[in-house]
Amino acid sequence: MLLIPSKKSFWHQEMFLIGLLIALRESMAAPTPTAEDINRGVDWLTKFGYLPPPNPVTGQLQTQEELSKAIKAMQEFGGLKATGILDEPTLMLMKTPRCSLPDLSHSQALRRRRSAQPLTKWNKRNLSWRVRNFPKESSLGHDTVRALMYYALKVWSDITPLNFHEVAGNNADIQIDFSRADHNDGYPFDGPGGTVAHAFFPGEHHTSGDTHFDDEESWTFRSSDIHGMDLFAVAVHEFGHAIGLTHISDMESIMRPYYQGPVGDPLKYDLPYDDKVRIWQLYGVRESVSPTAKPDISKTEDHPFLPDLPENRSTTQPRKDEPDRCSTHFDAVAQIRGEAFFFKGKYFWRLTRTKHLVSLQPAQIHRFWRGLPLNLDSVDAVYERTTDHKIVFFKGDRYWVFKDNNVEEGYPRPITDFGLPLGGVDAAFSWSLNDKTYFFKDNLFWSYDDKEHRMDEGYPLETILWKGIPVTLDDAMGWSDGATYFFRGKEYWKIVNSNMEAEQGYPQSTAKDWLVCSDMLSDGPGSESTQTGAHSRQGHQDESRSENGYEVCSCTSSAGSLFGTAYNDLLWFLSIIHLFTAALISVL
Incomplete structure (x- = not known):
């Protein structure tokens, strides 16, 4: 309801301003402010809590004495000489840009307190x-x-x-x-x-x-x-x-x-x-923080990047660190909500359920999943949990859990929560055949039970469970066709779950089959691209398939080759036995 001030109210306000002007003219210490300055001064004092708002019903306004007290309170709070008049320094301070919130409530202004503590605080941390x-x-x-x-x-x-x-x-x-x-x-x-x-x-x-x-x-x-x-x-x-x-x-x-x-x-x-x-x-004080300590700026791994100069939003030049999807190997690959995500550096590409590439240009990871460090330069592995469909990101010794695009409270946490050693992981995926999550690091792999929140007994194993794929991986994922895909460098391998062995004709080009790089030729045995790019992590080297020991030899006349093949078959068979033994123990 709009209240219309009465004539009496206007008369009181006019008399108040006249009295204020007379008081100012009597002061010889400063130039006389204009009527506009006076009006602005009264409005300012009211806005920021030094004067109560005028009451249009009763017409009750402040006396000259109350006004003088309000000006003094404002001057004291602002660090000025408390003259009680709208002198030039006071008017200048009133014109200074500031916060919208009042300095004092009316009752506090009358008592001229320096500050007031709020009545509330957050009841969560x-x-x-x-x-x-x-x-x-x-x-x-x-x-x-x-x-x-x-x-x-x-x-x-x-x-x-x-x-x-x-x-x-x-x-x-x-x-x-x-x-x-x-x-x-x-x-x-x-x-x-x-x-x-x-x-x-x-x-x-x-x-x-x-x-x-x-x-x-x-x-x-x-x-x-x-x-x-x-x-x-x-x-x-x-x-x-x-x-x-x-x-x-x-x-x-x-x-x-x-x-x-x-x-x-x-x-x-x-x-x-x-x-x-x-x-x-x-x-209270944060644990392990000294009350006199300076801020610790040595640890910057979680801190977002700040440019030396402000960004110019009108400039649309492509980012220099955007990777080329057709010539790169990927840090991580994951199936999330039935779609495929290929991660490289700070970016990712997204494919629909029908393997349609959403955009030829990559999107930035931290803009899609809010809560990851803004300066995150890459991810090590990503997978969607089969138990609750939450998404897990790994980087170094830490991991984050997301519900859709929002990070859960309390993250990041150390990967030791999974029973994994420090040092990060190379790959992670949930296998639909047994709902277990498999983690890979160098030539080791672990089997984790997301339902029981514990690592299966007997892991890690040194021999890969799936036959015909690389010993070390960039990542792996299941897909809607029922197969599992393993990625390393610029190539991938397909395994139909019931077979436990790579399909004939693999590896194939990831760029050609997944990233719509149709102009690329298939990698030939003698081409440079057969040198499978190593995972972009410290300690890995770029090695050929034969040096890594996962190239399948087609020659059978050599006794050495026969021995090597038999040895690999034996290790594969023992891995299968170990898997079913671990599953039986977990059931019992």
Whole structure:
């Protein structure tokens, strides 16, 4: 319901402004502000909690004494000389870009407190975040914006028990938006300058934790533009609100409401000690963190890349690190939701159930699966669990579990959870024949029971279970035709599950049969492509098939060849016996 102020209300307001103007003219310490300055000053003091809003019903307004007290409270909070009048330094500070949230409630303003602690904090330690929309006209690219959000949150998680992880979807605890003007949250933006951002305190409301930036600001990063607004500095401040901190008057605090310019390199930024103390009072100190320790910047494996210069979103040049699908070997291959995914470096290609390539250009892994490290340079193995259809990513000594595109809380975790040794895996896939998951590393493989969450007895084995495939693999996957496909280098092998042996005519070209590289010729025995590319991991070397010991010799006149074939057949037979023995033990 719209309330129309009465004539009495307007009369009281006019008399109030006249009294304020007289008081200002009586002061000889500063030039007399204009009527416009006075109106803006009163609006500003009301907006940020130093004056209560006028009551249009009763017409009750502040007295001159109350106004003077409000100005003094604002000046003290802002670090100015408390004159009680709208002098030039006060008006200048009021024009400084700042956070939208009030500094004090009315009752706090009357008591002139320096700061006030919020009534709420998060009652959980794992918080999700998501950039729902990005700046529309900024020179900062999407990846740079997301990286800056990551580092701004990391400032707080480095010293508290809080953990932040990026997710996709609409259920993030902290939704990040770049909005303009009135965006229906009670804190409208006002264009360039003025209020630049705000965030909502923790709680049960659907907006709790949400953080909004004014899309009409010129957001910058590592820029020499003195008129720009440093996104990292503002984000650190606003995320302080999102986890429960209010404004404080300390001139050195990141929670000071006024924009103070860039705060330095996000990789090295260290919160002022007073800010640390305030957040520790809410959540405690992160385990193993010294209260006086500087941020540890030596471990950067999980940290997203930040460019030296802002990305230019209008530039659409292809990325230099995009691999060529027709000439590369793949880091990982997986069947996910019935579709095939080929991973290389930071990218992947996707094939539909009918083996139709969705796009000739690869997509970026971290944009599809939100929650993986932004600087992830590759993955080692990927598979979909048959038990719950969740997707598992492996990289080095760690793994992540995803439900659809969203990472589960608590990840990454060490691969020792599976009973695997440290050092990573080369390949992983779930075999539909027995619902077991097989892990491969060098010339070893393990059998894991996802239902029982334990490794089968007797593993690892040194001999491959499936006959006729390489001893070392890049990856493997089952497919909708009922076969299992094993990949190494630029080639693949097909095994029909009931046969346990590679089909005749394999290996074949992965690029030609899977990645729509129809102009490529089949790899001949004497061509360079028969040198099966080694898996792109440290310690692997590029070796020929004969050197790796998995080339099948067609000659039978040599006694040595006969012995080698018989020996391999014996090892294969023993592997089959071991598999069924392990299965029998697990049943008993």
